[in-house]
Amino acid sequence: MIPRPELLTHLSASYELTAGATVSGDLVDAVRLALPVLDLRPGDSGEIDVRRDPALGEEAYRLTVGSRGIEIVAGGRAGAFYAAQSLHQLLPHATYRSSAQDSWLVPGVRIDDAPRFSWRGLHLDVARHFFPKREILRLVDLMAMHKLNRLHLHLVDDQGWRVESRAYPLLHEVAAHRARTAINYYREPEAYDDVPHGGYYTFDDLAEIGAYARARCVTVVPEIDVPGHASAILAAYPAFGATGERHDVLDRWGISPAILSPLPPTVEFLITIFDELMGALGETPYVHIGGDEVVLDHWAGSAEITAYRESLGLATTNDLQAWFLRRLADALAERGARAVVWDEAFVSGGLRQDTVVMPWRGMGVGRRAAAAGHDVVATPVFPLYFDYAEAASADEPMAIGDAITVEDVAAFQPAPETWTDEERARVVGAQAQLWTERVPDARTLDYRMWPRACALAEVAWSGTGQEGFAGRLEEHLGRLDAIGVEYRPLAGPHPWQRRRPHRPSGVRVADVMARIEAMTHDPESTRPSM
Structure with a gap:
């Protein structure tokens, strides 16, 4: 499986899952969306049972496949969705095609999983x-x-x-x-x-x-x-540039001196x-x-921008860029x-x-x-x-x-x-x-x-x-x-x-x-x- 689950334990039993199987419990929509090949039907009791456990993190889940069916316990909607993605990876590769068969034998497993990073x-x-x-x-x-x-x-x-x-x-x-x-x-x-x-x-x-x-x-x-990489913007609205001159949308790669005004x-x-x-x-x-990759030359060369920088109490154009992004x-x-x-x-x-x-x-x-x-x-x-x-x-x-x-x-x-x-x-x-x-x-x-x-x-x-x-x-x-x-x-x-x-x-x-x-x-x- 990719990504590898935090903990995967193989169980002796397996379960035959069929297209049109029923799914019940909480967060059913997330599981159905993640497994369109199964054409899952919501029901009061299902071959796939989904429950929310507030003790788990939003993206954490536990997936158990046994002889009686499939159980998903998830901290939130994302956890249920990811559990279903893991369940899909337990099925044959053909289930990633729209012409998949009608039933599949799912190996018995217990997966306890949560992401390291958000x-x-x-x-x-x-x-x-x-x-x-x-x-x-x-x-x-x-x-x-x-x-x-x-x-x-x-x-x-x-x-x-x-x-x-x-x-x-x-x-x-x-x-x-x-x-x-x-x-x-x-x-x-x-x-x-x-x-x-x-x-x-x-x-x-x-x-x-x-x-x-x-x-x-x-x-x-x-x-x-912003404020650099601005040639395309200034091709449309040059007045928002540091010099007021019109630019062309660039057709080559690399860094351009085109820069927006901080005014x-x-x-x-x-x-x-x-x-x-x-x-x-x-x-x-x-x-x-x-x-x-901001080229600040046009700011430094503009009397209006320099006066504005000084009015803000800023010492350098670099300080002005920091102020602009903070704003x-x-x-x-x-x-x-x-x-x-x-x-x-x-x-x-x-x-x-x-x-x-x-x-x-x-x-x-x-x-x-x-x-x-x-x-x-x-x-x-x-x-x-x-x-x-x-x-x-x-x-x-x-x-x-x-x-x-x-x-x-x-x-x-x-x-x-x-x-x-x-x-x-x-x-x-x-x-x-x-x-x-x-x-x-x-x-x-x-x-x-x-x-x-x-x-x-x-x-x-x-x-x-x-x-x-x-x-x-x-x-x-x-x-x-x-x-x-x-x-x-x-x-x-x-x-x-x-x-x-x-x-x-x-x-x-x-x-x-x-x-x-x-x-x-x-x-x-x-x-x-x-």
């Missing part, structure tokens, strides 16, 4: 390449199967804006598409496909995504990355966007506001949401104490954030950036560099044993990031995400990869085959998954990590050009 996330960048709603819903289903519960959507970057706005319609009319897309490898001369690219989620799409995810115990974490009209604009976004998604306990976090708190930021925002200082920090530049800066009392979601480039290739091989399709393997992910410890107990307690989970500069479509998304996300699910549920993971993963791939996931085979890509006949020497992830670790001690530095 945040078990996947990040998908839909700004660089847009993925339509159907792909988001499919990803939610795959996350639910693996007991992953946070879907972080990177909704805006220099290369595109991806949500409808009724207050500022030029965002989806202008900023949601670009004329072409860069297709060159890192360090190669620029080359473009000359194909327009775009798309955005309507309010109705967001409402559906939010409701679909909540039903499957997944929380959507939207990201509006009150921009803050009001962003708060309006947050209100629209949260209203469309529904319950939104977290909103990511970015704060990464947005305060507005989110007034609306019942916690701000989430990348680690540069922590290094800049001034965060609200309830702000969640994602240390992409390494666990060293994550430890500093934890020691300062912030909740931390482990997101380091190594081994949780899935835009890196899975092997240093000429067979791998285009990637930013190499290599981050399944084994690397499975060996990761989100709360390192070398940290103090207080620091470890501040780690609320782990999350893998898939940036999509070189992920143009859903087939490539599958290839990059799986099976590394299986290892992430194991780590985020258990705290680290558990015994026998490699063997369990090989078995688990049969389930992904049945679903139709075009994952990367463990032995390497299929012929049709390879990209180009040549591969220039790429960036090694170890070199990247060495350089960005040094950057975390400089609040004014941005990602190096590598």
Whole structure:
């Protein structure tokens, strides 16, 4: 099973479960939703009995299969949902197809299980390449199967804006598409496909995504990355920029100097966007506001912004960035949401104490954030950036560099044993990031995400990869085959998954990590050009 349960005991008896079986007790809807293949029918007494036990945590459960039937005891709806996911993994792989048979022999087991971390996330960048709603819903289903519960959507970057706005319609009319897309490898001369690219989620799409995810115990974490990465926004509304000049939606990768103004009209604009976004998604306990890779030159060069900074009693533009992000976090708190930021925002200082920090530049800066009392979601480039290739091989399709393997992910410890107990307690989970500069479509998304996300699910549920993971993963791939996931085979890509006949020497992830670790001690530095 993946993720491996905390405690699994094999029992001698088994139970024959048939399609159309009855399910009774508490939390029936969660079990039925997790097991659509069974076509479960609610009843007064059932072959599957579900009970709530307040003594268990919300996501904890106990699953028992014996000769008399199946019993699920759960702390809450999520626990019942995850128990049903574990029950599904006890059934044949064919039950992940819509053409499954009518009855199955379920082996006798008792499973006592609960997650180590509350945040078990996947990040998908839909700004660089847009993925339509159907792909988001499919990803939610795959996350639910693996007991992953946070879907972080990177909704805006220099290369595109991806949500409808009724207050500022030029965002989806202008900023949601670009004329072409860069297709060159890192360090190669620029080359473009000359194909327009775009798309955005309507309010109705967001409402559906939010409701679909909540039903499957997944929380959507939207990201509006500010004040940098602003080319797309400023293509639509240049007045909100530091210089007032119009920008183009970028067609290439890398860091842009485009930056929003920190003045009150921009803050009001962003708060309006947050209100629209949260209203469309529904319950939104977290909103990511970015704060990464900000080039502050235009702030420093603006007499108006300098005068505003001085009026606030702030000494530097770095202090002004901290103030700006704090102002947005305060507005989110007034609306019942916690701000989430990348680690540069922590290094800049001034965060609200309830702000969640994602240390992409390494666990060293994550430890500093934890020691300062912030909740931390482990997101380091190594081994949780899935835009890196899975092997240093000429067979791998285009990637930013190499290599981050399944084994690397499975060996990761989100709360390192070398940290103090207080620091470890501040780690609320782990999350893998898939940036999509070189992920143009859903087939490539599958290839990059799986099976590394299986290892992430194991780590985020258990705290680290558990015994026998490699063997369990090989078995688990049969389930992904049945679903139709075009994952990367463990032995390497299929012929049709390879990209180009040549591969220039790429960036090694170890070199990247060495350089960005040094950057975390400089609040004014941005990602190096590598």
